[in-house]
Amino acid sequence: MSGGNIKDFDEITSFLGDYGFFQYLIMVVLSLSTITCGYTGTIVVFVSDTPEHHCRVSGNSTRNGTDVEQSSWIGPDSCSRYKVHGNWTETAGPSNDTEPCLDGWVFSRERYTATIVSEWDLVCDSAWKVPFSTSLFFVGVLIGSFISGHLSDRFGRKPVFFATMALQTVTPLIQASSVSWVMFCVLNCLRGVGQISNYITSLVLGSEILRSRARMSFSLLGHSLGFGFGYALLPLFAFFIRGWRMLLVASAIPGFLFIPAWWLIPESPRWLLQKGRLEEAEMVIRTAAKRNGVPAPEIIFRTDECMELTKTKDEEEHTYSFLDLIRTPNMRNITILSVIIWMSTSMVFYGLSLNTSNLNGNAYLNCFISAAIDILTYIATWVLVNHVSRPTLLFSMLTFCGIMLLVIMLLPEDMQVMLQVLALVGKIGVSAAYCLIYVFFTELIPTVVRNMGLGVASTAARIGSIICPYVIYMGEYSKILPYIVFGAVSIMAATVSMLLPDTRNSKLPDLTSQARPIRGCCCPKETAEAQSDATVKA
Known part of the structure; x- marks a missing residue:
């Protein structure tokens, strides 16, 4: 096995260093791009809220000079x-x-000048249309999760990233001019397609460009913080823009600011190498070296490496598909666990996020507090992630969330403030888990199927997101019932997360044969290594 083949990408590019102008540029631009994703996913809290x-x-609208519509x-x-x-009279x-x-x-126009509820009378017999429209957004997210991975693995990370950024920017502008609830729902679905596709592709693009240390800072700190800041900006936008149409217009404007990023963000060199496009990959690396002010080797990839990479390209074109996510025992186990964990985590995360408008107190303040909790949690997770094994950290976060939510059922019904506190504290655990699973599974899934693998996991997550508005709706009948459901789901996800292998301080796997076995798996690690060696020598 050659010492400079694709498996040693980090060693080949070690002359760039972990941090330099190029790496900081990638981290900042891609992290800023997630700001739009942060508020796109939760803007429904204000756009679809139900005013009093x-x-x-x-008949006559007054009685003794008093507006009847204000009467009890x-x-x-x-x-x-x-x-x-x-008519209304003293006697009648x-x-x-x-x-x-x-x-x-x-x-009531006390909080909003208009929402889609007041616009189209989505109350009483039509109240089901509110959670349904929210679920359609997550149906779009599900579709985006499924197709963006395949498109990104086939056509490249960069074009898909910018195409989905454009979709996420243009769709709310059209949606703001919706003339009916049906039109709003269709565009809500399209907005979901753009949101998740852009978020996942930016994560994969940055992760594959950056080396191990910088990748961790980008994934857990930059990428997640951008999402959190976007979420925090939402209540500020909504506080000053009380109408749903103008709020959607305002949400689209930041997307136009990323047009110049096309000339700043390169294609993933790992993806280019897997496609056999060695000259383009080398050009990306040389540009990075120039921006960092470091000399690049005269030959970055030797001829024998080129031959191996060309063979890898041919293999990928003939065999790599969604079936490769379940073809080998290791990949199959990782895929199954990713589906369970992502579905559960996403259901609880979005369930607690979208439920902020139903908590007691000011809706804007509740939403901001929820966002602030996310931001602080992302920072804490970044600090902890290199000191605790990934499975243990994920288990602890989800268990903490589950316990906090299940304790709510022990509270008397009149202790609404304590319910609110426990719900927000519980969100700390699931927010940490939500940002960690993106990093964790990026490290578990090989390069050749990484975007497809994350797409499948994210698709499962969206099934959970689609369900969560209806779980929240159960709160109309019992305030604590949604929390019991979310708490139980969180505990279940925590339990299965302990089966995952630890990827701390590990290189990104490139081939499916390099996938790690889960704990207690019947396919031992030695088997996977033997498969890897056989693949390379073939």
């Missing part, structure tokens, strides 16, 4: 009204009989 409302009253006589609840006998008034809101509803 009551039935519109027909309107109806027993927000979905019915008392039948009125004649409502009876004890009720009827549906035949003339529509009046919505």
